[in-house]
Amino acid sequence: MKISPPRIWRERYNYYMLRITQCLDCGRASYPTSLTCPYCGSSNIRTVNSSGLGEVITYTISYFRIEGQEDEVPKVIALIKLREGAIVLGEVVDVGLSEIREGLEVEAVLRRLKIDGNSGLIWYGMKFRPIIGAGIPT
Amino acid sequence: MKISPPRIWRERYNYYMLRITQCLDCGRASYPTSLTCPYCGSSNIRTVNSSGLGEVITYTISYFRIEGQEDEVPKVIALIKLREGAIVLGEVVDVGLSEIREGLEVEAVLRRLKIDGNSGLIWYGMKFRPIIGAGIPT
Amino acid sequence: MLSSNTYIISSALIRVGRYFNKSYKDLIRELVAELNKDLPIHDYIDYVVVSNVFSDSILEQLDISTMIIQELNLTPKPAVRVEAGESSGLMALKYAHSLIKSGMTSTVLVIGVEKLVEYPTTVVNKYMVRLLNSDVEGRYDIVTVNEAALLMKLYMKKHGHSREDLTIWPIKMHENAVNNPYAQLRNRITKEQVINSQIISDPLRLFDVHPLGDGASAIVLTNNKELMSKVGTGCVELIDVLHASAPPLTHRSDLLSLPASKYLFSKLGNYGVDLSDCVLEIHDSYTILAYLIVEELGLSDRGKAPYVVTDIKNINLSGGLKARGHPVGATGVYQVAEVHRLLTSGLGSIKLNNSWGLVHSMSSIDNNAAVALIRRCG
Amino acid sequence: MLSSNTYIISSALIRVGRYFNKSYKDLIRELVAELNKDLPIHDYIDYVVVSNVFSDSILEQLDISTMIIQELNLTPKPAVRVEAGESSGLMALKYAHSLIKSGMTSTVLVIGVEKLVEYPTTVVNKYMVRLLNSDVEGRYDIVTVNEAALLMKLYMKKHGHSREDLTIWPIKMHENAVNNPYAQLRNRITKEQVINSQIISDPLRLFDVHPLGDGASAIVLTNNKELMSKVGTGCVELIDVLHASAPPLTHRSDLLSLPASKYLFSKLGNYGVDLSDCVLEIHDSYTILAYLIVEELGLSDRGKAPYVVTDIKNINLSGGLKARGHPVGATGVYQVAEVHRLLTSGLGSIKLNNSWGLVHSMSSIDNNAAVALIRRCG
Numbered sequence A, B: 001m002k003i004s005p006p007r008i009w010r011e012r013y014n015y016y017m018l019r020i021t022q023c024l025d026c027g028r029a030s031y032p033t034s035l036t037c038p039y040c041g042s043s044n045i046r047t048v049n050s051s052g053l054g055e056v057i058t059y060t061i062s063y064f065r066i067e068g069q070e071d072e073v074p075k076v077i078a079l080i081k082l083r084e085g086a087i088v089l090g091e092v093v094d095v096g097l098s099e100i101r102e103g104l105e106v107e108a109v110l111r112r113l114k115i116d117g118n119s120g121l122i123w124y125g126m127k128f129r130p131i132i133g134a135g136i137p138t
Numbered sequence C, D: 001m002l003s004s005n006t007y008i009i010s011s012a013l014i015r016v017g018r019y020f021n022k023s024y025k026d027l028i029r030e031l032v033a034e035l036n037k038d039l040p041i042h043d044y045i046d047y048v049v050v051s052n053v054f055s056d057s058i059l060e061q062l063d064i065s066t067m068i069i070q071e072l073n074l075t076p077k078p079a080v081r082v083e084a085g086e087s088s089g090l091m092a093l094k095y096a097h098s099l100i101k102s103g104m105t106s107t108v109l110v111i112g113v114e115k116l117v118e119y120p121t122t123v124v125n126k127y128m129v130r131l132l133n134s135d136v137e138g139r140y141d142i143v144t145v146n147e148a149a150l151l152m153k154l155y156m157k158k159h160g161h162s163r164e165d166l167t168i169w170p171i172k173m174h175e176n177a178v179n180n181p182y183a184q185l186r187n188r189i190t191k192e193q194v195i196n197s198q199i200i201s202d203p204l205r206l207f208d209v210h211p212l213g214d215g216a217s218a219i220v221l222t223n224n225k226e227l228m229s230k231v232g233t234g235c236v237e238l239i240d241v242l243h244a245s246a247p248p249l250t251h252r253s254d255l256l257s258l259p260a261s262k263y264l265f266s267k268l269g270n271y272g273v274d275l276s277d278c279v280l281e282i283h284d285s286y287t288i289l290a291y292l293i294v295e296e297l298g299l300s301d302r303g304k305a306p307y308v309v310t311d312i313k314n315i316n317l318s319g320g321l322k323a324r325g326h327p328v329g330a331t332g333v334y335q336v337a338e339v340h341r342l343l344t345s346g347l348g349s350i351k352l353n354n355s356w357g358l359v360h361s362m363s364s365i366d367n368n369a370a371v372a373l374i375r376r377c378g
């Protein structure tokens, strides 16, 4: 068993939604959630669900091969700035390698992350895809 | 992959034979092989194959369950004194739970240790079984 | 105004248990919330030393000490992880002690944390094998519990003890744990329950074995006396942390000796430690080891430990590994935190007037051992 | 006759490589055989500190420091393992330094060891993910190489560099490694080879990435000056080991800054270090990081590092992580051993008259960083 069932269960909100921290003092947003604002240290914060909408700051096309995930490459990994201001790392899916670009508008979408062997758990989580009308021919 | 192919290959002599260290100074034997005698520190040693013959000092019947090896329990684990004098830990096979006893004479035998999934390597190594005529009805 | 001594001024503990709904970060957040009640740790901690054994295999996390710093927003403070098998907690304490004693830093937070119940027991058991030599025991999936069972048989035979004779330790540990609010198993047990419990490795049964549990514990060490008035519930002095190794079990001339522990105990005279004036916490991962440790400490003649255990009033008041639990990398830090509490504000309702604290750890069957010496302040 | 200073008096190195036919114990035996030529380590070592990152997952071995002690017949001497991701080597050095400076011990053997090629690369890659936050990068199997690629793109865009401009570092490192007998890659490479090599994470290519290799290296630290006449090939003084952490990449206001490294470099003035009179070894796990480190060190204006690299003669004479190799937990110990050699008996044929040595490590993209300051002996 390579995926921890308690972990997946307890992190379900963090995996199935993009939960971010908004600081009520300095106003900045961060991901993932934390007990204090990573920018100003304030504990005057709230946890909210991100809109899931954001924009690609920059991206890389990865050919780095990991056992059991060889079929996943090439994959697009990007730094994304969410509308709420938080910067997140994520995978961009449903996009051609020639279509991915800086400034591309994306939205969060629930996708499969990993499978634990033939009979184990399937782990889902948030990835990103281009927003329809974001300048990619459909 | 959970079993390292280079490791199995490079340790083949240690896995497929009981290789022991004999000290030419203090005369004591030890397992596994080492560059100096663990008893007196001498490097005046030689590496030899044990006869594989020995006697059970004491034993335990283990029900400790390990993922992927659940079918292996109960198993008999023993401290064995080899004829050459070295004391080794090992598993005793081909013995009924009511037949294992202190003083039982055993001999080393090559058996399967672990399998790496459905298509991976099979790892063999030395276990012990009663010597025929060691007082166990055949 | 720095002292040349090192003091333990504060401690925090989570009850050892099965926290399916909490991550290692959640457990540490709880510790820190407790510590922050006095003064935010951000304001006075210089360094964090983390004791943890299974982060790589169970949590899939390396550099866990930096992840903890980031989680707690303590950057740019430095942190490091120390691992020496089951003695990791005391080794983290030793590092913290040396950082302070060397003048490199003044105040260190030691965190012991272990998450085990992320997986079913048979999966965790797979990783437990790794505490032993992968070229010897690992090859056959032999674990410490098997070796403890072998020693138990040798001990019973050599000294003429029945299986029943050896139930006194776990019964006492469960009795002690009733009063420790941080213990995993806080129920009394009977002789019948012990000898009828599930066989793990004959003759060793479930009640001879530490439970599996998650845990997190923290202590603050400092040489800054001014900090004591602002933080914590009273201080104890950390005199020293000793550490030694032993040959593998099969190379020992006396299989019932614990060479590393024995070596360390032989040094206690140098410190003027009076064992009868001590709070003792020993590494009773398996019943048989408790008897052997008691004998190595000189509290009993060889083979007689089961007869004297009842009369030793100052040992494992926490309930020991048997009943407080054994969250592997965190255990040593629990022991030290408990001794800190016992000698200052009290551990739950238990409080003692003893002058010394002695904490003992070992990994597997004494592959390595460690001893922390603690003294009541002033 | 103990000094209040700590000296590195001896070092041993195995050429970084792919040792299918050698175990971690074999590599360490070779190191010790080299050290024993002067005097058996058994006679003078008090403590062993082991730096290793992947023993749990790759070697299925915990408490590896005790296994090493047993293998070398050094019982009852104590040993401990230190892990702080890719900075582990320097953290082991720091632990050793504090043990000596605190007066707890006199002579410490620091061993850095990592066996990676026990498995095919894709399996090792799985474990590399664990160096990053399992709740962030780990979830998506994002690795440091991906983050380095993101920074490389940002850097090229911000400062107007072409992909070709950034080939100067790996070419220089391979050139340097030709003279280091312990380097994994001792071949010269061309600009064309770099830009045409396999894409790992665009725009980052194979020749921008450290190779995978096994390694083992050792150094002996002591405050016992008499030992120097008996052991080693000349001494250097270990002045200090500094360590700091940084916020995660996504929380940095300037994505092209290295906050932990920058923080440490800002302390160098306190020690009177003259970078031009230094032997520098920096953590160039990926080409882009070398440029960023050079800029954080103040050796170049922001964005100009690719133009000045050729003129910096005293940096990564070993070939760096790029060409000497990066056996993760061993790397810091290699760097220190190389600096010891460079300032004393020579590293292969290379020998320098510089007064200082500065070794820099970091884990992932500067999650934590460490700096060791070394000075030529009087």
Ligand SMILES: [Zn+2]
Pocket (backbone or CB within 6 Å): A023, A024, A025, A026, A027, A028, A037, A038, A039, A040, A041, A042
């Ligand atoms: Zn804020």
Ligand SMILES: [Zn+2]
Pocket (backbone or CB within 6 Å): B023, B024, B025, B026, B027, B028, B037, B038, B039, B040, B041, B042
């Ligand atoms: Zn001998």
